[in-house]
Amino acid sequence: MEYRLNRFIGEERFTILKKILILAVPSMIEMLLTTLVSIADTIMIGKYLESAGISAMAMANQIVFPVVFIFSALNAGTTAIVARHIGAKEYEKANEGAGQSLLLNLSIGLILVLTMVIFHEKFIRLFPAKENIIDLSLEYLRIVIYSQFFMLITFSVSSSLRGAGDTKTPMLVNGAVNILNIVGNAFLIYGLWIFPEMGMGGAALSTTISRALGAIFLIALTFVGNKKIKLTLENLKLKIKMIKRIVKIGWSAAIEQCFMQTSFIVINFMIIALGEVSHAIFNMVIRIESISFMPAFGISIAATTLVGQYLGAEKKEMAVKSGNVAAALGAIMGLFLGMMFFMFPKALISIFVSDILTINAAIVPVRIAAFQEWAIAVMLIYAGALRGAGDTKRVMLVTILRVWGIFVPLTYLFINLTNMGIKGVFFATNIEFLVPAALFYLRFNSGKWLDIEV
Numbered sequence: 001m002e003y004r005l006n007r008f009i010g011e012e013r014f015t016i017l018k019k020i021l022i023l024a025v026p027s028m029i030e031m032l033l034t035t036l037v038s039i040a041d042t043i044m045i046g047k048y049l050e051s052a053g054i055s056a057m058a059m060a061n062q063i064v065f066p067v068v069f070i071f072s073a074l075n076a077g078t079t080a081i082v083a084r085h086i087g088a089k090e091y092e093k094a095n096e097g098a099g100q101s102l103l104l105n106l107s108i109g110l111i112l113v114l115t116m117v118i119f120h121e122k123f124i125r126l127f128p129a130k131e132n133i134i135d136l137s138l139e140y141l142r143i144v145i146y147s148q149f150f151m152l153i154t155f156s157v158s159s160s161l162r163g164a165g166d167t168k169t170p171m172l173v174n175g176a177v178n179i180l181n182i183v184g185n186a187f188l189i190y191g192l193w194i195f196p197e198m199g200m201g202g203a204a205l206s207t208t209i210s211r212a213l214g215a216i217f218l219i220a221l222t223f224v225g226n227k228k229i230k231l232t233l234e235n236l237k238l239k240i241k242m243i244k245r246i247v248k249i250g251w252s253a254a255i256e257q258c259f260m261q262t263s264f265i266v267i268n269f270m271i272i273a274l275g276e277v278s279h280a281i282f283n284m285v286i287r288i289e290s291i292s293f294m295p296a297f298g299i300s301i302a303a304t305t306l307v308g309q310y311l312g313a314e315k316k317e318m319a320v321k322s323g324n325v326a327a328a329l330g331a332i333m334g335l336f337l338g339m340m341f342f343m344f345p346k347a348l349i350s351i352f353v354s355d356i357l358t359i360n361a362a363i364v365p366v367r368i369a370a371f372q373e374w375a376i377a378v379m380l381i382y383a384g385a386l387r388g389a390g391d392t393k394r395v396m397l398v399t400i401l402r403v404w405g406i407f408v409p410l411t412y413l414f415i416n417l418t419n420m421g422i423k424g425v426f427f428a429t430n431i432e433f434l435v436p437a438a439l440f441y442l443r444f445n446s447g448k449w450l451d452i453e454v
Contacts, residue, residue, distance in 0.1 A: 028298030046141035056136030066261030077250030080162030087312020098160035099235025099385035143204035164228035177214035300384030307388035323385035334377035
């Protein structure tokens with residue numbers, strides 16, 4: 001089988017495919033476990049409080065995740081710099097980049113948590129939701145905001161390790177964290193054994209504790225473990241030049257996330273106005289779709305690492321081939337998963353809620369969303385490949401076009417000028433993903449990113 005595949009796609013592409021899978025599979029497993037936690041949270045809260053709980057958690061996460069993702073996007077610079085130095089066999093420089101990234105994320109995390117402690121209630125009351133939904137959201141948010149600090153640490157160390165080609169360590173650590181989170185949910189939401197029944201607060205506490213343990217363990221591994229990244233206290237001393245290099249590459253990814261996350265907030269405002277059930281359906285479909293992100297996410301990380309390392313080793317042709325092979329693999333997997341979503345929507349939705357009216361209302365949105373899975377994969381993988389080359393500015397511009405030039409306007413039009421309701425939102429997302437997938441394909445194969453300096 002291996003011999004036939006080698007002859008069919010060519011020796012070079014077959015070598016690249018093997019490298020992609022070696023790097024991508026651990027990241028896919030990590031994403032699978034992360035997705036299972038997200039799904040488990042939604043299922044457990046959905047069974048405990050039905051659609052009200054799902055809607056409340058989604059609102060709280062619209063406060064927690066956007067800010068974290070905006071600042072963690074700076075780690076795009078971390079991955080690109082570490083990968084480039086590893087490819088050039090400049091290991092001390094790679095460690096310096098990893099250490100300065102960690103220092104930067106620690107500082108941002110402290111400021112972020114302090115800000116959220118002061119203003120979280122004002123933020124959540126901006127949403128046009130019923131008072132009972134607001135109260136449930138605050139119960140969750142008051143605890144989970146502390147997890148943001150640990151998330152930033154985890155993103156930083158994981159980005160450094162992935163840039164060095166080590167995707168197994170983040171998988172193992174984050175996988176253990178996610179399993180701990182699910183177990184903690186069961187005990188703290190429902191009050192099993194000696195633990196109190198905390199409902200929404202229990203889900204938040206379990207999430208925060210598990211993320212804290214994961215961050216501590218990852219830091220310990222990079223200082224005392226035998227990994228490709230080996231940090232010392234010297235690496236944590238402020239080095240402005242390296243910080244500037246990280247920010248120079250990562251700032252556009254951070255701006256990209258800013259535009260993306262604010263668009264999600266606006267979209268949630270629009271959908272909340274359709275009612276609690278529509279908002280719950282939207283978030284359940286997003287959870288289901290996150291399954292399709294698993295292979296795309298893993299392959300995207302592999303593309304980022306390989307493109308960066310091949311450029312560091314001055315093998316430009318291999319950098320181009322690695323991105324294209326990765327995108328083709330992702331598209332095939334996306335098509336397969338889309339078929340599964342289209343064929344079994346009722347079974348997928350029934351995982352989250354038992355209310356038959358909600359289940360029936362969600363079937364068509366899931367089937368509409370099924371058509372975009374291949375485009376999501378192509379978009380994510382080419383974007384990852386371009387980030388590996390340091391072409392984060394172009395990725396930022398295309399993403400801003402995607403969310404504010406396509407997603408938000410089309411969602412508004414479908415909701416307000418048609419009677420399609422929540423179904424119209426997913427027609428908008430199909431267009432939203434198709435356009436950037438085409439633009440990233442054209443940018444990558446133009447080769448204009450090959451000489452970007454990091």
